[in-house]
Amino acid sequence: MCKPPSHVLDLGPWLLWRRKLRPGKGEGFVQGGPQRSGSGCPFPSVPAVLGVLSSSCRAELLCPPALPSGRCQATRMLLADQGQTWKEDVVTLDTWMKGDLKATCLYGQLPKFTDGAFTLYQSNAILRYLGRKHGLYGKDDQERALLDMANDGVEDLRNKYLVLIYQNYDEGKDKYVKDLPAQLKPFETLLKQNQGGKAFIVGDQISFVDYNLLDLLLIHQTLAPGCLDTFPLLSAYVARLSSRPNLKAFLASPQHTGLPINGNGKQ
Template sequence: MPPYTIVYFPTRGRCEAMRMLLADQGQSWKEEVVTKETWLQGPLKASCLYGQLPKFQDGDLTLYQSNAILRHLGRTFGLYGKDQREAALVDMVNDGVEDVRRHCGRLIHHNYEEGKAKYFQELPERLKPFETLLVQNQGGQAFIVGDQISFADYNLLDLLLNHQVLAPGCLDSHPLLLAYVARLSARPKLKAYLASPEHVNRPVHGAQKT
């Protein structure tokens, strides 16, 4: 039995970054897929610490909150920078990804058709900090922090890939981010996962079947 179990809806959502991390690190995991019907029945929701998914099992450790899970995996696999300075920057990047993810979530779940034009018009400015960080780190030829991959890279990569699904070409004004996506996506184990049915067939969000 794999030591890890992801309990979540049949979407990429808030679990795809951790799935990409596990796949790239050569780890296996079990998926427990929760349907909307099961969730609406109530008992599972009531059993979750914050009344929400994902739920993540690492042996006898149960975690909720997707960013806490990513940080846990970052510590487990040495994906948290090489020192305290880099760890602080990794945290900062991850919080920046969360800001954009929340904006995107509001668009998807509340006013996609009416709001998408304005959202993607404003997207370049929201992504600018990540391009700035890339420039500052080896001229944009490496990772988002330092010279080794971190859990924030997987989270940022997931965010960017999702936006490319929702609006192809939306990264064209950020060539360093485009190159970053291509570079990370070419990592052999990650490339295999991104080509797998498990990834390809999952919608980005439950409310948007793309």
């Protein structure tokens, strides 16, 4: 049975996700495109369609085509894998450039997340909030500290990737790919230190960092196919996480496969 939506998020520069639940009826709405059911949960994509998934869960999806997935994917992966549904409102670039919406955002940027009356900005703050809410933030203070450290490492590499994509792609790609093994090695080391790489990045339960790292590794496999060939633990990690039923369904859905990774078409 599809669970009622528990979240609405603003993910990526032109996406707003909001929570909307009809009290007492268990009906939630997801905007984003044709629904795809994985374990009974809809994945928004393109273009507009209304579908009834079950007697207790209706998904309404509306989304212009060709929006970049950007910072959306790690949070989408988390929600999908945890069996959540969400409402995703799309903000077009034209609307955003008018400035009215931007003026209402705390830092003048998206993502924006709403859970009932609670509003949150910043993609990693959103991931951490969802991690705490769904028990995806380690079992003790030491695990949580290691998760924070690992997530900082993910963000360091993601920022280097974004500089390449948006500022130096044509001239810098070869060097970036050449240097990539040194950037990936710490994650291989973390996996090795945790049950010989047979579990997650930290501990024996999936965490918000695993979704963030998986997204980062997948986009690097697009940038540099074979980049994980010399990292057997990372390769097995990507395969293991990608085979989780809800996550596998999401990764095969248009919400993952039908969106460009970056806003400038480079990947």
